[in-house]
Amino acid sequence: xxxxxxxxxxxxxxxxxxxxxxxxxxxxxxxxxxxxxxxxxxxxxxxxxxxxxxxxxxxxxxxxxxxxxxxxxxxxxxxxxxxxxxxxxxxxxxxxxxxxxxxxxxxxxxxxxxxxxxxxxxxxxxxxxxxxxxxxxxxxxxxxxxxxxxxxxxxxxxxxxxxxxxxxxxxxxxxxxxxxxxxxxxxxxxxxxxxxxxxxxxxxxxxxxxxxxxxxxxxxxxxxxxxxxxxxxxxxxxxxxxxxxxxxxxxxxxxxxxxxxxxxxxxxxxxxxxxxxxxxxxxxxxxxxxxxxxxxxxxxxxxxxxxxxxxxxxxxxxxxxxxxxxxxxxxxxxxxxxxxxxxxxxxxxxxxxxxxxxxxxxxxxxxxxxxxxxxxxxxxxxxxx
Numbered sequence: 001x002x003x004x005x006x007x008x009x010x011x012x013x014x015x016x017x018x019x020x021x022x023x024x025x026x027x028x029x030x031x032x033x034x035x036x037x038x039x040x041x042x043x044x045x046x047x048x049x050x051x052x053x054x055x056x057x058x059x060x061x062x063x064x065x066x067x068x069x070x071x072x073x074x075x076x077x078x079x080x081x082x083x084x085x086x087x088x089x090x091x092x093x094x095x096x097x098x099x100x101x102x103x104x105x106x107x108x109x110x111x112x113x114x115x116x117x118x119x120x121x122x123x124x125x126x127x128x129x130x131x132x133x134x135x136x137x138x139x140x141x142x143x144x145x146x147x148x149x150x151x152x153x154x155x156x157x158x159x160x161x162x163x164x165x166x167x168x169x170x171x172x173x174x175x176x177x178x179x180x181x182x183x184x185x186x187x188x189x190x191x192x193x194x195x196x197x198x199x200x201x202x203x204x205x206x207x208x209x210x211x212x213x214x215x216x217x218x219x220x221x222x223x224x225x226x227x228x229x230x231x232x233x234x235x236x237x238x239x240x241x242x243x244x245x246x247x248x249x250x251x252x253x254x255x256x257x258x259x260x261x262x263x264x265x266x267x268x269x270x271x272x273x274x275x276x277x278x279x280x281x282x283x284x285x286x287x288x289x290x291x292x293x294x295x296x297x298x299x300x301x302x303x304x305x306x307x308x309x310x311x312x313x314x315x316x317x318x319x320x321x322x323x324x325x326x327x328x329x330x331x332x333x334x335x336x337x338x339x340x341x342x343x344x345x346x347x348x349x350x351x352x353x354x355x356x357x358x359x360x361x362x363x364x365x366x367x368x369x370x371x372x373x374x375x376x377x378x379x380x381x382x383x384x385x
Contacts, residue, residue, distance in 0.1 A: 034080040034107065034196055036060060036225050041202035044225075047213050051223060054214065058223045064089045064234035070224040073101030073187060076217055077224045080196075082106050082113040089234050090116040098180070101187045103219055107196050108153055118177060118190055124154035128168035128194065132207055137165035139176060141215035145208035150174050152195025166194070191216055306368050307361035314357055317375045324382050345385055 032038025036048035036058050048058040061067050064085075071077055077097060079085070085093070094116055097104045106113070111123050128151035135142035142148075142165040154171035157164070164172035173194030179187065193199075193216070198209040217223055300309045315333070322332035325345045331337045335358050342353060352359075356378065362368045 034199060035227060039201065041200065043201050044199045046201045046204045047199055047210070047217070048223075048225075050210065050214055051218055054218055056218045056221060056223055058225055060225045060227060062227055062229040063232040064092055067224060067226040068092060068096035070222075071096045071100040071102055072222075074220050075100070075222040075224055076103045076105060076220045077226065078105040078107065078217065079109075079117070079226050080107050081228055082109045082117055084228050085113060086234075087116065089228075089232070092234065093117065097188070097190075099188075101179075103188060104190045105216060106190065106192050107199065108194060109192055110153060114155075118175075118192060120159040121155050121157045121175065121177070121192065124156055124171045126154065126169075128152055128154050128171075128173055130168055131195075131197070133166040133168055133173060135165050136167050137163055137172075139163040139165050141212060142166065142174065145212035145215065148208045148212045149197035149203055149206060150194050150212075152197075154194060155192060301365075306363070306365070310361045310368060310371055313372055313375055317379055318357060321379060321382055342382070345382060 032040050033042040034044050036044045037060060039045045051058055059070070061070060067077060067079075077093075077100075079093070082090070090113055104117075106117055109117060109123075114121050114123060131149050131151040132147055133149075133151050134147050135145070137143075142163075148166065150166040150173040151168055152173060154168055154173055155175055156171060157175060157177070159177050161178045163176040165174040165176075166172060175192040177190040177192070179189055197203045198213045204210050204213065297309070300306075318332040318338060319329055321342065322329050322338070325338075325341045327338060327341055335354060339353050339357070342357075356371075356374055362371055
């Protein structure tokens with residue numbers, strides 16, 4: 001078994017080792033992404049520190065209820081990953097922010113969140129090919145910052161009074177949507193940033209990223225940084241539009257599983273025995289009868305098959321005795337015919353012939369050996385007679 005399976009076992013072990021190594025190498029690539037407490041390249045601790053130097057305090061929240069309670073006219077609410085929010089969470093946040101009078105900043109929102117969090121805005125299907133873009137708008141924050149790394153998602157909007165900045169092929173990558181007139185006298189607004197680069201530690205000192213980030217996030221004395229978490233009860237609140245487990249599994253895993261099934265089917269076809277009738281073939285070497293007997297005996301002993309061994313001994317003995325007592329081999333296994341003919345040929349009547357030749361299997365190895373000795377003695381007696 002080891003000879004047949006060692007190749008597959010070795011391949012599985014190598015695959016497991018490779019998976020562990022890849023996981024270890026990649027585990028720290030984006031650790032704490034967009035987390036204002038993280039000093040990693042993909043974190044945002046630098047921008048939070050710069051805001052603190054300017055009197056803006058930053059507070060991290062991880063639940064929808066905390067984000068809703070913090071919304072207010074003196075607060076900027078930043079949604080780091082709006083597309084990860086469920087429709088129920090998006091509805092609750094929209095209801096809390098549209099009348100709060102504060103600013104809401106959406107980082108790289110896509111189609112899953114735009115309809116709810118930014119009505120009237122749609123995502124352009126083609127992303128921006130350029131990372132660094134020029135303002136090309138009248139928004140004071142953008143004009144003072146100059147070129148910045150906002151290239152990512154591109155947007156289209158039908159909302160009037162919108163500031164559309166940093167266009168890429170005519171489609172802006174940064175939008176500032178004014179609050180509706182009936183919402184707290186129109187003092188609030190919503191800002192959409194097409195890419196998170198201006199908030200990352202590793203990109204903050206490039207172009208006008210720091211200036212743009214500080215101006216967008218520092219208009220109010222309080223900044224609430226919302227990082228969604230699995231512990232949020234609002235995420236588990238059911239709705240008909242909630243995604244199932246299959247929807248959350250990356251497509252690469254589904255395709256990989258399909259490929260594994262195909263590989264298993266091909267391996268089964270490759271290793272399967274051929275179908276059809278057996279074809280007799282001559283053995284390449286001559287095998288002694290004693291070796292065959294010993295091999296079969298070892299198999300019987302390994303399986304504790306005393307019943308099969310006893311049956312084989314009795315059948316062989318009856319088959320050899322049948323011609324000696326004048327019976328055809330076909331009648332050697334019928335007690336009613338075989339036993340009277342055998343008793344007639346013995347010089348002295350033998351007792352318990354039925355038990356010896358047709359009896360139950362022995363229960364121990366010693367009884368099996370005794371049976372073989374009795375059968376051998378019976379055959380010698382018939383031959384001498």
